[in-house]
Amino acid sequence: MFAQVVSTEAESDKLAGLLTFCEEQLPSFREVPGFKGFYLLADRQSGKVVTISLWDSDDDLRRNNEGRGAQARQEASTELGVTPPPIAVYEVVLQA
Template structure:
């Protein structure tokens, strides 16, 4: 499984949600072919959003680019915001029910590209079960950029309160994960979950 991650700044998240829902319902707007699920994370303070679109393969993402351009052209920039970056990642962890998520924490770890698989094995076997056992956790998604040795871990929570209550335990688990994988923690960010659609049967 692969995911296309587009980052936007500016715009209006609430208006974007309503406009997209209305146009999808009416058939005026359709998702790009092959897209099997979506997750939109919003940072209200910075007025930024990350839009995750899930596909079966990287080739499917490339084939869908024209569809994304078409969708973007139908939404005014003052609502959708300005796109600042687009990247594709391999989905190496997908666990839980993303539709139950209302808050998310995204941790970026960097290290040697050669050590990614060993680090991911330890994450799946040791860290993931501990994260999933935390009160309020509803899922976790891991994304890998093998070329640059980067891994993004997204933990999903049933509320902002649950996310905040888990901070101390999350910090400990993140540090343990980085140490086991020979990685360094380069960024940790927190978001509201604006949109989430479960990928039926998706597991990695």
């Protein structure tokens, strides 16, 4: 399994919009081959936001990043005024 981790910062007044955006996007991601799950983590005081998406394989993750994922990041940037953050990819080597 592979994980994509994206870290960014959002003003506290934009966090609700980001949450709504993610909730609206999730149904289409659940249809993408290899999608295993999604987490949205937020520190409301600092404005730091981290997303983690889980994928069956590195290929599934990378195909998503070239397609639906790239589109969603661009939409989030436009709609929420969030700068597109860098993406980190990790292999999940232990799951408890």
